[in-house]
Amino acid sequence: EIVLTQSPATLSLSPGERATLSCRASQSVSSYLAWYQQKPGQAPRLLIYDASNRATGIPARFSGSGSGTDFTLTIDSLEPEDFAVYYCQQRSSWPPLTFGGGTKVEIK
Amino acid sequence: EVQLVESGGGLVQPGGSLRLSCEASRFTISNFYMSWVRQAPGKGPEWVSIIYSSGRTYYTDSVKGRFTISRDNSKNTLYLEMNSLRVEDTAVYYCARGSFFNGVSYPAWFDPWGQGTLVTVSS
Numbered sequence: 001e002i003v004l005t006q007s008p009a010t011l012s013l014s015p016g017e018r019a020t021l022s023c024r025a026s027q028s029v030s031s032y033l034a035w036y037q038q039k040p041g042q043a044p045r046l047l048i049y050d051a052s053n054r055a056t057g058i059p060a061r062f063s064g065s066g067s068g069t070d071f072t073l074t075i076d077s078l079e080p081e082d083f084a085v086y087y088c089q090q091r092s093s094w095p096p097l098t099f100g101g102g103t104k105v106e107i108k
Numbered sequence: 109e110v111q112l113v114e115s116g117g118g119l120v121q122p123g124g125s126l127r128l129s130c131e132a133s134r135f136t137i138s139n140f141y142m143s144w145v146r147q148a149p150g151k152g153p154e155w156v157s158i159i160y161s162s163g164r165t166y167y168t169d170s171v172k173g174r175f176t177i178s179r180d181n182s183k184n185t186l187y188l189e190m191n192s193l194r195v196e197d198t199a200v201y202y203c204a205r206g207s208f209f210n211g212v213s214y215p216a217w218f219d220p221w222g223q224g225t226l227v228t229v230s231s
Contacts, residue, residue: 034217036153043202043221044153049209055219056209087152091216096168097143097155 002026004088004100012108019075021103023088028068032092035064035073039084048073083107110134110220112203117225124193124229130186130203130222138181141206141215144188146199157188158215193229200224
C-alpha cells in the first residue's frame, strides 16, 4: 500500500499570501496524484488531477506540480474561501486507493 | 447539476448490519465508475470500494468479506451493504463518481461526491 505523507500539518497564513503544500509518496506514483479541498461539514472537492491538471471550475490560483514521490499544491494569493483542509490522493497502485493525512490552511 | 444523495446511515451495535444508498441525478451510474469513501471523525478520507461500469468490484482489505457494493440501474442508485460492523467502521460514508474530463474517464479521481451519511457503530 502506498502511503502519502502531507506536510505541514497546519499552515497559518494571511489572505493574499501564497500557500505551498507538500505531499510525499512512499514509492513512485508517476503523475497519478490528485488534490482535494474540504471545508467543515462538506465533502471533499477535486481540485487537481494527474498532478497538474485543474478540475472543471477550479480557479487558476490553484496549481499542482511534481512527479514520482514529491508533489506540491500551490495556492497563489489566498482568498478567504481557500482556508480549508487539503488532501492528496494517489491512483498509481491500487487497490487500495490512498489519501494523505491532510494539511489545514488556517487564517493567521 | 449532477448530484449524489446518500441515505441509510445511523447507529448500529457492533456485529450489526446496515445498507447505505446513494441516489444519482442527471447522469446514469451504470456508465461510470462509482466508489464509496469514508472518513472517520478528525481523519482523512479512506477509500472503501469501487464498482466499474462493467460490474467488477474492488474493496479495501479491512472490509473484504463484510461489505458489498452494488447498484440498481433501474433506480440509478448505488448501495453499500455492510455486515459484521466494527467500532472502527464508524465514519461519514460518501459515495463518489469517477470523474470525466475532456472526453476521458478517470475512474479513481472522485468528482462529484455526495453530502455523506454518518454511520456510528457503538454499543
